[in-house]
Amino acid sequence: xxxxxxxxxxxxxxxxxxxxxxxxxxxxxxxxxxxxxxxxxxxxxxxxxxxxxxxxxxxxxxxxxxxxxxxxxxxxxxxxxxxxxxxxxxxxxxxxxxxxxxxxxxxxxxxxxxxxxxxxxxxxxxxxxxxxxxxxxxxxxxxxxxxxxxxxxxxxxxxxxxxxxxxxxxxxxxxxxxxxxxxxxxxxxxxxxxxxxxxxxxxxxxxxxxxxxxxxxxxxxxxxxxxxxxxxxxxxxxxxxxxxxxxxxxxxxxxxxxxxxxxxx
Numbered sequence: 268x269x270x271x272x273x274x275x276x277x278x279x280x281x282x283x284x285x286x287x288x289x290x291x292x293x294x295x296x297x298x299x300x301x302x303x304x305x306x307x308x309x310x311x312x313x314x315x316x317x318x319x320x321x322x323x324x325x326x327x328x329x330x331x332x333x334x335x336x337x338x339x340x341x342x343x344x345x346x347x348x349x350x351x352x353x354x355x356x357x358x359x360x361x362x363x364x365x366x367x368x369x370x371x372x373x374x375x376x377x378x379x380x381x382x383x384x385x386x387x388x389x390x391x392x393x394x395x396x397x398x399x400x401x402x403x404x405x406x407x408x409x410x411x412x413x414x415x416x417x418x419x420x421x422x423x424x425x426x427x428x429x430x431x432x433x434x435x436x437x438x439x440x441x442x443x444x445x446x447x448x449x450x451x452x453x454x455x456x457x458x459x460x461x462x463x464x465x466x467x468x469x470x471x472x473x474x475x476x477x478x479x480x481x482x483x484x485x486x487x488x489x490x491x492x493x494x495x496x497x498x499x500x501x502x503x504x505x506x507x508x509x510x511x512x513x514x515x516x517x518x519x520x521x522x523x524x525x526x527x528x529x530x531x532x
Contacts, residue, residue: 268309268431271424274532275313278420280320283397297419298391299398301363303405303529304424305522307461307513310401311361313424317399318357325357326350330365333379339366340382347386355395363400364407380409387417405529406521413529421531425522426461426514429454435462439469444476444497453503459512459519471506472498 282289282296289296302310318325333342343366350358360366366379390398402408405421413421427435436453457465476498 268424268427271309271313271422274422275317276320278422278532279397280317283321283395286394295419296394298393298396299387299400299418300420300422301405301408301413301418302399302401302422302424303525304403305426305461305514305518306403307463308424308426309462310424311359312462314357314359314361314399314401317397318359321355321357321397323355323357323395323397324353325359327359327361330360330362333366338378340378343379343382344386347390350396351390351393353396357397357399358390360398360400363402364404380412384409384411384417391417405525415531418531421529423522423526423530425526426459426519427465432457432460432465435465436469439465440503443469443473444499446497446499448500448503452500453507456504456507457512459514459516460507460510461513464510464513468503468506468510471509472502475502475506 279297279300282294286296302313304310315325328346333339333346350356366383387398390396400418405413411417432454433450436450436457440448440450440453457468460468476496479496
């Protein structure tokens, strides 16, 4: 996914990693960004990759865990108060829609969204703090939440193209089998697959080969010295056929529309 990697590297990682040079050129290093795209496209992986490249601690806030006697807004406030004490950190909030839906809904949701809107500017004051929020549906976020000043960039993370799918498949095939597998056939068969879908299909192919080896061991013809065959192209293609893609043409179309409407790069 070269486009996404290059964009995140240029806009996010380099200005933070080379802060003095960025400041010399008048470049403001980002303090908060949003990654948006269909489910399973690797937004969490990208967030962890940013922390790894910066060599900053990575911590994740799970909105569903914000349950205390004082309510979700109070729990959110307490969490951010603990984070501000850390010298450098990448804070990741996945499925941020759970705490930043468009206001006008339930009073509790409204209160939590308001609290988060107040906490982000305080978080941004720390120079080596980065907030990364991820959402599957940028179009349902509160407009005040995604505006400039709170988030520096709103970056799309889309489904893998053919080149990306080939790279992902090549990685799994190398790990799973020593057979000669035609990667191009896997790429063609896995259109609309996300990285998560490919991971599932590859695991399924490995499982098929494993079960076949177990069955062979128990058969009368099995030899203790024989090396059971590992996954074949047919195993991979069969696993792909049995995997329901996360994406649909409608989801991809909505994502492309969201890029035109909401992306800030």
